[in-house]
Amino acid sequence: MKSTFLITILLLVTLVNAQSLPEAVKKSFEARFPNTEIESWKDNNTYDPAALDENGRDSASEDAQKRGLKDPDDPTEFYIYFRKDGIDWYSKFLLDGTFVIAHGAIDSLPKKVLNAINKAFD
Incomplete structure (x- = not known):
């Protein structure tokens, strides 16, 4: 049984x-x-309790139904995580390969930028 x-x-x-x-x-x-x-x-069908709306509905499944997908659990969006030039990125693509957006996150600003900001706001 086990x-x-x-x-x-x-x-x-x-x-x-x-x-x-x-x-x-x-x-x-x-x-x-x-x-x-x-x-x-x-993909956007990875279970995420934070994605539920205020009534506890899964907005991703409802969106899929509106798009006419046969199975509302078919993914419609894909989030890809990668590192480029020392920066952590994620990008979003639709099922057909359409690029939507990319976001990069940096840990710190270069010294020149920090100095310019400090000088401008002193």
């Missing part, structure tokens, strides 16, 4: 990990960010 349960869990984990980034999204990312390795990615 071994059957364990095998079932292992199969589920394997299936989840076997999901791959859609080819259109991957090609679009590679065209926009050449020679950049994808560190990780997720």
Whole structure:
């Protein structure tokens, strides 16, 4: 009984990990960010309690239904996390590969910039 349960869990984990980034999204990312390795990615159907609206509904599934997808749990957006030029980035792409936006986060500003800011606001 325990071994059957364990095998079932292992199969589920394997299936989840076997999901791959859609080819259109991957090609679009590679065209926009050449020679950049994808560190990780997720789609908009990754369970996130913070994504529920005030009534406890999953807005991503409702959005998918509005877009006419057969299965409202099909992902419609993909978030790709990567590092480029020492900066951590994430970018958002639609299912068809359309680029939406990219955000980079830096840990600190260069000394010249900090000095200019301090001088301007002293």
